Amino acid sequence: MVEPVFAHSLDALPDQARLLSLSGRAFMEAMRDGALPHPPISETLNYRLDTVEDGRVVFRGAPEFAHMNPMGTVHGGWYGTLLDSCMACAVMTKVPKGSVYTTLEYKINIIRPLSVGTEILAEGITSHSGRSTGVAEGTIRGVEDGTLYATGSTTCMIMKIRDGA
Template sequence: MNSEGVTAAAPTRTAEWGEPRSRTVTWHDPLITAAGAMQRSGLETMEAIRDGLLPPPPIALLVQMGIGALEEGRVEFTCDVDESVYNPIGVVHGGLVCTLLDTVAGCAVHTTLPAGFGYTSIELKVNYLRAVHATSGPLTAVGTVVKPGRRVAFAEGEVRDASGRTVATATSSLLVFPLPPA
């Protein structure tokens, strides 16, 4: 916006930009999964998503995440990366890696909760250790519960690239609470 409050027009496409690229995302009603989670423990909910009994949350499809290994207090997810998640300097946006870490930390805590309980992040500290490129993936993220709790739980996460190199780590504190009836 200039000093007169007028927004400049977007730049016109040029031949140097090449052909446009696209990726389509489809998902199912997320409230189906939420309702299914009310009847299952956190671990059972995660298993039901992994096994296709409940639809995955839309964010998982948007950022191309999938569930790998599951056990109480530990989850492993994969994430395909491509240039659709690049930032302006030509590397995967750190927000994608942060989302992956937040997800595995939260889902690790979720695996420790009984039916009818949920969680939300209170704090997330991420350490980025190396840049991620489309050729770095797929990424593998592991979330582990450090200390479960009835009100607050603590977890950590690590993301590795396809070569096994750690690209980021995180620590997280999460609020645990009873879910309201639907």
């Protein structure tokens, strides 16, 4: 397995020309394979890109002590960020060359608390990808036993920046 490449300055992140030169799926595959850096947020929240397919993305990770809230449970923002990431990146796999996306809105449902160190898979699956919007659903499940910890849904805006030819 290729170790993730983490960026520690803006210069290490892909520029817009590089982003627009690839289809969304090719961009995600390059990130998975280590040819492009992973986003800094994935280092902060301890997750990595595991699987990239057409309309489907899976992240693997585990919450750490730093992700706990004052009540001693994993903060809801950890669940939300992982779901936002996997769902939006699933939409990204459908984005054509010359276009980008951004999350318009997302909703999550936390089903049960996660313990620190529990390894999870956050899976996003695209249900619609059109000219200007993409819709995806997501789940967070335990690796060991498939326990469902959270679900989510998102709508993303797809924007054509220039001709992808």
